[in-house]
Amino acid sequence: xxxxxxxxxxxxxxxxxxxxxxxxxxxxxxxxxxxxxxxxxxxxxxxxxxxxxxxxxxxxxxxxxxxxxxxxxxxxxxxxxxxxxxxxxxxxxxxxxxxxxxxxxxxxxxxxxxxxxxxxxxxxxxxxxxxxxxxxxxxxxxxxxxxxxxxxxxxxxxxxxxxxxxxxxxxxxxxxxxxxxxxxxxxxxxxxxxxxxxxxxxxxxxxxxxxxxxxxxxxxxxxxxxxxxxxxxxxxxxxxxxxxxxxxxxxxxxxxxxxxxxxxxxxxxxxxxxxxxxxxxxxxxxxxxxxxxxxxxxxxxxxxxxxxxxxxxxxxxxxxxxxx
Amino acid sequence: xxxxxxxxxxxxxxxxxxxxxxxxxxxxxxxxxxxxxxxxxxxxxxxxxxxxxxxxxxxxxxxxxxxxxxxxxxxxxxxxxxxxxxxxxxxxxxxxxxxxxxxxxxxxxxxxxxxxxxxxxxxxxxxxxxxxxxxxxxxxxxxxxxxxxxxxxxxxxxxxxxxxxxxxxxxxxxxxxxxxxxxxxxxxxxxxxxxxxxxxxxxxxxxxxxxxxxxxxxxxxxxxxxxxxxxxxxxxxxxxxxxxxxxxxx
Numbered sequence: 001x002x003x004x005x006x007x008x009x010x011x012x013x014x015x016x017x018x019x020x021x022x023x024x025x026x027x028x029x030x031x032x033x034x035x036x037x038x039x040x041x042x043x044x045x046x047x048x049x050x051x052x053x054x055x056x057x058x059x060x061x062x063x064x065x066x067x068x069x070x071x072x073x074x075x076x077x078x079x080x081x082x083x084x085x086x087x088x089x090x091x092x093x094x095x096x097x098x099x100x101x102x103x104x105x106x107x108x109x110x111x112x113x114x115x116x117x118x119x120x121x122x123x124x125x126x127x128x129x130x131x132x133x134x135x136x137x138x139x140x141x142x143x144x145x146x147x148x149x150x151x152x153x154x155x156x157x158x159x160x161x162x163x164x165x166x167x168x169x170x171x172x173x174x175x176x177x178x179x180x181x182x183x184x185x186x187x188x189x190x191x192x193x194x195x196x197x198x199x200x201x202x203x204x205x206x207x208x209x210x211x212x213x214x215x216x217x218x219x220x221x222x223x224x225x226x227x228x229x230x231x232x233x234x235x236x237x238x239x240x241x242x243x244x245x246x247x248x249x250x251x252x253x254x255x256x257x258x259x260x261x262x263x264x265x266x267x268x269x270x271x272x273x274x275x276x277x278x279x280x281x282x283x284x285x286x287x288x289x290x291x292x293x294x295x296x297x298x299x300x301x302x303x304x305x306x307x308x309x310x311x312x313x314x315x316x317x318x319x320x321x322x323x324x
Numbered sequence: 325x326x327x328x329x330x331x332x333x334x335x336x337x338x339x340x341x342x343x344x345x346x347x348x349x350x351x352x353x354x355x356x357x358x359x360x361x362x363x364x365x366x367x368x369x370x371x372x373x374x375x376x377x378x379x380x381x382x383x384x385x386x387x388x389x390x391x392x393x394x395x396x397x398x399x400x401x402x403x404x405x406x407x408x409x410x411x412x413x414x415x416x417x418x419x420x421x422x423x424x425x426x427x428x429x430x431x432x433x434x435x436x437x438x439x440x441x442x443x444x445x446x447x448x449x450x451x452x453x454x455x456x457x458x459x460x461x462x463x464x465x466x467x468x469x470x471x472x473x474x475x476x477x478x479x480x481x482x483x484x485x486x487x488x489x490x491x492x493x494x495x496x497x498x499x500x501x502x503x504x505x506x507x508x509x510x511x512x513x514x515x516x517x518x519x520x521x522x523x524x525x526x527x528x529x530x531x532x533x534x535x536x537x538x539x540x541x542x543x544x545x546x547x548x549x550x551x552x553x554x555x556x557x558x559x560x561x562x563x564x565x566x567x568x569x570x571x572x573x574x
Contacts, residue, residue, distance in 0.1 A: 001554075001555075001558065003554075055553075055554065057550075057552060057553060057554075059550070063485070063513045063550065064478055064482060064485050064513075065478070065485065066478065112485065113484050113485050114483075114484050114485075114487050115484070117487070173477075174473065174474045174477045174479070175477050175478055175479060176479055176554075176555065177478065177479055177552050177554065177555070178478060231484065232477070232478050232482070232484050232485065233477055233478065234473065234477065292470040292473070293470055293474065295470065296468070296470055296471055296474070
């Protein structure tokens with residue numbers, strides 16, 4: 001059953017560990033390249049701390065799609081961003097590695113499942129794998145490209161918002177472990193972004209902090225969780241597509257109107273625009289949860305009486321919103 | 325079945341064979357019989373024809389005996405291979421159900437609606453019997469669609485990753501009232517060796533169809549089969565599986 005206290009503990013552990021690693025490594029030798037490497041390692045350590053607190057049972061060799069996401073795909077994404085951040089690695093090689101990973105994410109997550117057995121024909125398998133690769137490559141390319149053009153923290157925060165909403169939607173669909181595993185990503189990515197931006201601003205004399213590594217890992221994680229939630233949980237395809245593409249609304253900061261505004265207003269407007277479709281998805285997921293899953297829960301499994309009261313109030317609020 | 329009779333027949337044929345010349349001479353007319361053989365051309369001709377026919381007869385007889393012996397051998401070997409009866413799981417007259425604790429105060433019941441299997445029972449040598457069962461995990465049914473959807477998800481049965489629950493016997497031992505069957509039980513991607521006590525084995529012929537039935541119960545711990553420990557809370561770790569299966573002889 002969901003344990004909110006455990007989730008907050010995992011988020012805190014992930015955030016603290018990620019921040020500590022980034023701050024320690026980045027201040028040792030302060031260059032943009034080293035900062036990039038520190039971010040990648042900070043994210044990795046933060047995730048490990050979060051998984052440890054959550055007591056996530058991961059099997060090796062990986063047995064489930066979540067195992068393959070967390071034990072194969074995410075470490076590969078971290079490794080690619082680490083190698084791609086080195087000065088000697090050319091941009092084309094880094095992008096080649098990212099695109100190669102994008103091609104292999106879908107078949108890796110579906111490996112050994114009914115989809116590659118009797119469920120789908122060969123043409124269906126090829127279609128789904130190809131579409132997945134294209135979606136991930138395009139989303140990753142657009143977001144990393146925007147991060148390179150503008151820098152800043154808005155894209156990373158937008159991706160973190162999406163991952164958070166994806167976690168909630170997956171959990172409300174009934175796949176609690178899958179949603180919970182996404183929470184350390186939110187903490188690690190967000191904390192790494194904030195700490196790295198602060199270090200860059202304070203000690204690198206305003207050098208543009210390229211958040212490509214954070215965005216690269218974040219996009220792969222977001223796609224992975226949505227893919228797992230869609231094909232192994234009860235996340236619907238429209239919800240998954242909205243959650244995946246909401247961060248792309250950050251491109252609004254490239255419009256002439258936004259370029260002329262103050263940075264704080266640009267960031268606020270961008271995040272508000274991204275938050276709207278995410279909120280709609282969460283509300284719809286909650287309504288579906290109330291319809292299908294809530295009757296299975298009785299007062300002894302929900303938690304404390306305070307939790308029950310909060311959930312009841314949330315129910316009332318959501319019903320009022322949906323009626324309007 | 326007639327095979328032992330055919331064998332006796334072959335033995336009788338071989339024993340009744342008599343000397344061919346004596347037989348031919350007895351068949352000839354008296355005059356021809358008194359004339360020395362080399363000097364009687366017509367007799368020689370008739371005799372050579374007879375001897376030719378007799379050789380032909382001997383050849384046919386040998387072929388016949390060989391065929392009968394081969395047939396008898398085939399019947400005997402076929403008899404030993406069909407000592408075991410093969411049965412197919414009858415879904416209509418069988419059930420695989422389970423129950424698990426809810427909040428440690430009550431039981432939640434469920435069943436699997438899509439099950440298939442084969443078993444072979446050798447009455448002469450029960451250790452050669454085999455049992456195999458395949459359950460489609462997707463067919464879980466607890467009389468609540470929302471709960472069934474939840475059970476199919478990765479927190480529980482993960483039916484998209486592990487579509488079947490299987491049992492395959494590796495050894496069988498006869499016991500009073502049934503069989504003790506040891507085999508590999510695979511659920512949620514984990515295989516463990518378990519021993520089931522199958523009670524029953526009573527046969528019944530209905531409308532020329534032979535049926536046999538067994539019952540068994542087995543307790544499993546979900547945590548032993550890779551189920552998420554965090555998902556074990558209100559629903560207990562232990563579950564009891566009840567199998568009542570009837571097989572139809574193929």
